[in-house]
Structure formats: structure tokens, C-alpha cells
Amino acid sequence: MQKTFLALVAISLLAGCAPHTTHEVSYGSMENLAMVSSAKSRSVSPENFTGEKGKAGMATQGTGANAARELGQGWKISPSVRMKSGTTFTLANITGPGFIEHIWMTPTGNWKKSILRVYWDNETVPAIECPAGDFFACGLQEYSPVNSLAVCVNPRSGLNCYWKMPFRKSARITMENTDAKDMTLYYQIDYALADVASNAGYLHAKYHREDPLKEEGIYTILDGIKGRGQYVGTYMVYESHTDGWWGEGEIKFFIDGDQKFPTIAGTGTEDYFCGSYDFVVNNHFTTFSSPYTGLSQVIPPDLKEKANQKFSLYRWHIADPIRFEKDLKVTIQDLGWQQKGLYRKLSDTISTVAYWYQIP
Numbered sequence: 001m002q003k004t005f006l007a008l009v010a011i012s013l014l015a016g017c018a019p020h021t022t023h024e025v026s027y028g029s030m031e032n033l034a035m036v037s038s039a040k041s042r043s044v045s046p047e048n049f050t051g052e053k054g055k056a057g058m059a060t061q062g063t064g065a066n067a068a069r070e071l072g073q074g075w076k077i078s079p080s081v082r083m084k085s086g087t088t089f090t091l092a093n094i095t096g097p098g099f100i101e102h103i104w105m106t107p108t109g110n111w112k113k114s115i116l117r118v119y120w121d122n123e124t125v126p127a128i129e130c131p132a133g134d135f136f137a138c139g140l141q142e143y144s145p146v147n148s149l150a151v152c153v154n155p156r157s158g159l160n161c162y163w164k165m166p167f168r169k170s171a172r173i174t175m176e177n178t179d180a181k182d183m184t185l186y187y188q189i190d191y192a193l194a195d196v197a198s199n200a201g202y203l204h205a206k207y208h209r210e211d212p213l214k215e216e217g218i219y220t221i222l223d224g225i226k227g228r229g230q231y232v233g234t235y236m237v238y239e240s241h242t243d244g245w246w247g248e249g250e251i252k253f254f255i256d257g258d259q260k261f262p263t264i265a266g267t268g269t270e271d272y273f274c275g276s277y278d279f280v281v282n283n284h285f286t287t288f289s290s291p292y293t294g295l296s297q298v299i300p301p302d303l304k305e306k307a308n309q310k311f312s313l314y315r316w317h318i319a320d321p322i323r324f325e326k327d328l329k330v331t332i333q334d335l336g337w338q339q340k341g342l343y344r345k346l347s348d349t350i351s352t353v354a355y356w357y358q359i360p
Contacts, residue, residue: 039194044092088176098193100165105187113179121169130207144297166200201357209351217345221330222354229358230321239349249333
């Protein structure tokens with residue numbers, strides 16, 4: 001119970017809110033849920049594209065118009081949108097200040113080819129740019145349940161995000177369908193209009209993939225970050241190219257001018273994702289999904305340490321954000337075992353999403 005309480009407080013802190021302030025009440029957490037704030041609740045969906053007050057459920061045309069033809073306006077006439085191949089659709093265009101509290105969506109088709117982008121405060125470069133499945137910690141193209149504080153994936157394709165996302169001037173969210181096939185997208189974006197704390201950072205998320213690694217044994221999760229902020233999460237898809245255990249590599253956080261050696265170094269890949277000893281129980285990989293960490297999917301699930309196995313892992317730094325003042329670089333080693341008990345560098349296929357908050 002205490003850990004859950006602290007985690008919920010930490011989520012509020014990630015959004016830049018100090019405890020016992022009106023800002024914290026606006027951002028929401030269990031310990032102050034009864035405290036009424038002046039924030040204005042709003043929601044964008046195909047039933048209310050603008051999120052305007054008193055304007056939801058008014059559609060007379062939409063993907064549900066035929067099913068509702070005997071019922072008329074107000075009866076699920078526009079529950080989704082259809083996106084042609086090669087097109088980009090604007091899910092939300094919100095004027096601030098405020099913060100996004102929850103995103104739910106269920107895109108059809110190939111989640112790797114549905115590209116989510118988020119732009120804060122009229123910027124032209126997205127702060128978030130990821131395949132939808134990877135952003136929601138489900139990057140193996142098959143449904144897998146995720147039960148964490150920041151992300152939930154529910155049957156059979158409900159993708160949910162609870163990262164707090166402050167913005168001061170505007171928030172624009174788009175989806176690009178890069179697949180050769182058309183897609184259908186159901187979505188809802190819940191947000192609040194309210195003042196934003198001066199120390200609130202903007203959420204960033206960056207997708208990266210190497211196949212095989214550019215440098216044997218070394219994969220770079222994040223580099224080139226300049227400014228002040230805190231690193232709050234890693235999602236990883238790992239595909240082994242050889243038989244044997246691959247997860248001995250150390251994660252390293254190079255903070256504020258670190259060069260050859262980092263300030264923070266882990267002790268192994270499964271250790272970073274808060275497991276141990278290869279995630280193996282009874283001679284098989286054992287999946288788990290918890291508030292902060294998970295090995296949520298292994299494909300195929302009934303093998304142990306075989307070539308071409310794929311793994312879906314997440315690690316949220318909600319209770320332990322990695323803070324930086326000037327710059328940040330994050331790497332992880334691709335390291336396994338060879339004969340005679342020696343380590344060996346590997347060159348597998350790795351993709352990641354790095355999540356961090358940053359003040360401009």
C-alpha cells in the first residue's frame with residue numbers, strides 16, 4: 001500500500017507539481033482525489049473533435065451513421081475515424097495551458113506502421129515520435145497485457161497511456177498511417193485546462209532501432225539531449241540472433257558531461273528491468289507485468305535462450321527518475337556468455353523508446 005501511495009505521488013511530481021499545492025490537485029493523485037480544483041475537464045474523440053464544452057455527441061455523419069440510422073443524432077454516430085494509407089490525421093489540437101491526463105486508442109492494422117507524434121507549444125519538431133505499439137509498450141505486433149502505472153494494454157487492443165503531459169500554449173497530436181492498407185482508429189484523449197507549474201517539463205519520447213547494432217556490444221538508447229530534465233522510462237524490444245543468454249549488459253547513464261565513464265551503471269539487463277537470473281523459472285522465461293517494470297511478452301513463449309526469440313520489456317523510473325542539469329546519454333550493452341564462463345559481445349536487433357521530461 002505504501003509503495004502504491006508513493007508511486008502515485010511520484011507521478012504528480014513527474015509532471016512538475018510540488019506536494020500540497022493547487023497544481024498537484026489539478027494533476028491528480030489518490031491522496032488528494034477528494035480535493036476539488038479549478039481545472040476544466042475536457043476530452044477529444046471522434047464524437048468531439050475540438051473538445052469544446054457541450055459539443056460532444058452531436059455528429060450526424062460518421063463511421064457509425066449506418067448502425068444508428070434508426071436512432072439518429074446522439075447515438076454513436078461518430079465513434080472512430082478511417083485513415084487512408086499514407087495519410088496523417090490530427091487527433092487533437094488543443095489550446096492551453098493544461099495537461100493531457102489519459103490517452104486511449106485502438107488502431108487496427110500494423111501498430112509498427114501507425115506513427116504517433118505529439119507537438120508542444122506550436123513547435124514544428126515533435127517531442128514524441130514513435131510507432132503506436134512501441135509507445136504503449138506493446139511493440140511485438142501481437143496483443144500482450146501490460147498492467148503498469150504509466151501504460152496499460154487491455155484486451156484485445158486497448159492501448160492506454162497515463163503519462164502526465166503538461167503544455168502551456170498548445171498540444172497537437174497526430175497519427176500517420178504508413179501502412180499499405182487503410183486503418184480504423186478509435187481514440188479518446190482526456191485533458192484538463194489549468195495553469196501549469198513553472199518547473200513542469202514537457203514529456204518527450206524517442207523511438208530508435210538498430211538491426212544489427214552499429215557497434216558490436218553497444219546500443220545507444222538516447223543521445224544528444226541538452227538541457228534540464230529527468231529520464232523517466234525505457235521500453236525495449238529485443239531479438240536475439242544466437243542461442244544462449246543475451247542479457248548481461250549494463251545500462252549506463254552519462255549525466256552532465258560524463259565522458260568515458262558514466263555516473264550510473266547497472267549490473268545486467270534483467271537487473272535493470274528489475275528481474276534476475278535470466279527471468280527463468282522452471283527452465284522457461286517467465287513473463288510479468290508490474291507497476292514499474294515488466295517482461296510482458298516473449299515470442300515464442302515456450303523456448304529458453306534460442307536464436308530469434310523476441311522480448312518486450314519496460315522499466316518506468318517513476319519512483320527513481322534520472323535527473324540531469326545539462327545533458328544526458330543512455331546506453332546499454334548487448335552482452336552474453338561464451339564458453340569457459342567468459343562474456344561475449346553480441347550484435348542483435350534492439351529497438352527502444354526513451355521517455356523523459358525536459359524544460360526548454
